[in-house]
Amino acid sequence: MNLEVQDVTWVRRGTRVLEHVSASVPTGSVTGLIGPNGSGKTSLLTLLAGLARPTSGRVVLEGRDIGAIPIRERARIIALLEQQATTSLDLTARQVVELGRIPHRGRRAGAVRTADVVRQAMADADVLHVADRRWQTLSGGERQRVQLARSLAQQPSILMLDEPTNHLDLGHQIGLLRTVRRLGITTVAALHDLDLAAAYCDRLVVLDGGRVVAHGPAAELLSSPLIEHTYGVRAEVEHHSLAQRLTVVWHP
Numbered sequence: 531m532n533l534e535v536q537d538v539t540w541v542r543r544g545t546r547v548l549e550h551v552s553a554s555v556p557t558g559s560v561t562g563l564i565g566p567n568g569s570g571k572t573s574l575l576t577l578l579a580g581l582a583r584p585t586s587g588r589v590v591l592e593g594r595d596i597g598a599i600p601i602r603e604r605a606r607i608i609a610l611l612e613q614q615a616t617t618s619l620d621l622t623a624r625q626v627v628e629l630g631r632i633p634h635r636g637r638r639a640g641a642v643r644t645a646d647v648v649r650q651a652m653a654d655a656d657v658l659h660v661a662d663r664r665w666q667t668l669s670g671g672e673r674q675r676v677q678l679a680r681s682l683a684q685q686p687s688i689l690m691l692d693e694p695t696n697h698l699d700l701g702h703q704i705g706l707l708r709t710v711r712r713l714g715i716t717t718v719a720a721l722h723d724l725d726l727a728a729a730y731c732d733r734l735v736v737l738d739g740g741r742v743v744a745h746g747p748a749a750e751l752l753s754s755p756l757i758e759h760t761y762g763v764r765a766e767v768e769h770h771s772l773a774q775r776l777t778v779v780w781h782p
């Protein structure tokens with residue numbers, strides 16, 4: 531599923547939160563959105579997920595304007611894991627994950643057993659052991675992983691993740707991004723951790739002030755000038771020979 535942002539500008543309540551943004555999300559790739567707080571990452575994910583319309587420009591999914599795709603059809607294609615995903619309902623973790631199956635309800639073609647899909651999604655997100663716990667009793671990291679399982683249960687072609695590693699310990703941060711890579715779903719993830727972004731993304735798009743200031747292969751894009759210019763932080767970007775990836779060493 532090819533997804534493209536074409537010269538998008540979005541004005542929200544008088545603020546220009548995205549300006550002339552163009553980007554493409556190649557099928558099967560993991561694209562990282564990086565940039566400082568308020569640079570427009572969540573806004574771009576919101577438009578990519580078709581949850582709002584840009585002021586100008588287009589978001590195009592397989593040649594169709596995303597706004598023209600009916601909500602239920604869109605929900606079978608795209609899952610969005612929001613930054614503060616929550617539920618006010620008194621549900622168990624498993625029931626929260628089952629909500630991901632709603633867009634597929636009543637469909638006979640290729641019917642799969644909901645219970646199997648839900649179990650697999652919970653295994654992938656490492657939350658089977660909390661399946662029967664009430665949502666409200668889960669820790670922040672457990673909730674985050676249950677919401678990931680809910681997105682995976684949606685069986686989307688495209689996965690949007692807004693700061694998915696929030697609340698997660700180091701092992702689960704790595705585990706989540708490895709899982710996403712292993713599943714091979716086309717993914718767009720807003721990330722703050724530049725080491726993780728360099729290690730697990732194929733491509734990076736760098737936003738600053740609502741504009742794309744750099745984009746390219748994750749293995750090459752990060753540099754000292756880019757980090758200093760974008761984040762106002764002096765840092766060295768080194769190739770770690772043992773880990774075989776770029777690492778960012780910042781100066782105090």
Ligand SMILES: Nc1ncnc2c1ncn2[C@@H]1O[C@H](COP(=O)(O)OP(=O)(O)OP(=O)(O)O)[C@@H](O)[C@H]1O
Nearest residue numbers: 542543545547565566567568569570571572573574
């Ligand atoms: N509903 C809204 N109405 C008006 N402006 C908004 C709205 N939501 C966000 N903004 C503004 O849009 C800009 C981009 O916000 P956005 O949440 O997309 O940034 P972000 O890069 O995801 O930030 P963070 O890293 O802090 O999550 C910010 O200036 C923000 O204040």
